[in-house]
Amino acid sequence: MIEREFVARKKLEFQIQEFISESLKGVGLSHSKLQRTPLGEKIIIYASRPGLIIGGGGTNIKKLTKQLKKKCGLENPQIEISEVENVNLVSAVVAERIGSALEKFGTMRFKGVGHKAMADAQAAGARGIEILISGKIPSARARTWRFYQGYLKKSGDVAVSQVDVAYVAAKLKSGIVGIKVSIMPPNVKLPDEINFVDTPMVEELSAPEAEAAVEEIKSKIVDEPKEAAEKKKKPRKKKVAENENQ
Structure with missing residues (x-):
């Protein structure tokens, strides 16, 4: 059930x-x-x-x-x-824009349309983008044009779950043109990335400087108990009456 x-x-x-x-x-x-x-x-x-x-x-x-x-x-x-929020990082919106541009201007400006879409995606922070345009462009013989820029995963779990892929079909006079857009957004964490942690630099001291530093530490250790003992309050003495009862 x-x-x-x-x-x-x-x-x-x-x-x-x-x-x-x-x-x-x-x-x-x-x-x-x-x-x-x-x-x-x-x-x-x-x-x-x-x-x-x-x-x-x-x-x-x-x-x-x-x-x-x-x-x-x-x-x-x-x-x-x-x-x-950011339309240049959504593959469906980018593919729709490319399709509408091809339907409006024809196949003679398809390279400019593809390069502009790539530039807008890279400016928005995309790690990688790939555009495939298949059809009778620009001649009567069908072929596939590929536009790519940046880094894009092709296999593995990242390629399946993290890469945004969209398909759009544009209707032109020469026939149907297929458009595929794949975008890897900027917030994708790759399993093979290594983050280096900055550690403070340790300077090596010479022998006289090391001895002086050790003596200074010893003096501080010895002086601390003395200062603590001095800070303790001394017990108050009871006042003795000047005239005792006879």
Whole structure:
């Protein structure tokens, strides 16, 4: 039962993500999350242009809510829009920008578009970026162009879990052009990185200086008990009456 519930939940999450990615075009969509709440399902959409998702007077978001109820079978979906902080570090947004630029300017400026996307990602602090553009560019024969800069993991757990990868298809007059963007963000901790700790420098003393330092330490050790004894309060003497009772 637990396995079936887990599979059903993941299947629903995948259906919602696919529907949102197909419905929201040109809004700089990064990704979406599904959370269970007592009031119903809460869907968080991360995008670079949240105003386009909401629409004038909330018309677009109301329409999206109705479509989610109908197609995904959600009873009371609550949609929350969150703005992406740095769009140049999100592979989905970068890939969408490249695709829209190719659709707008054509295939003759694809190299400038690729190099600009790399420069923006490096300026934002990305450790590495790779862009693959496949299709009939610029001639009638299909081929793949690769743009890369920085350091990017290709294998291992870091490449699977830490590298942000996105795929976008641009529709041109010459045909479909596939775009793949891989970005390694600046906060990735690699297992083979070594951090060096700065230690204070120790100066070696000559023989006379060492003897003088030892004598100074000995004198301090001897003087400390004397000072402590002097600080102790002396017992008060009782006053003797001048005139004793006869």
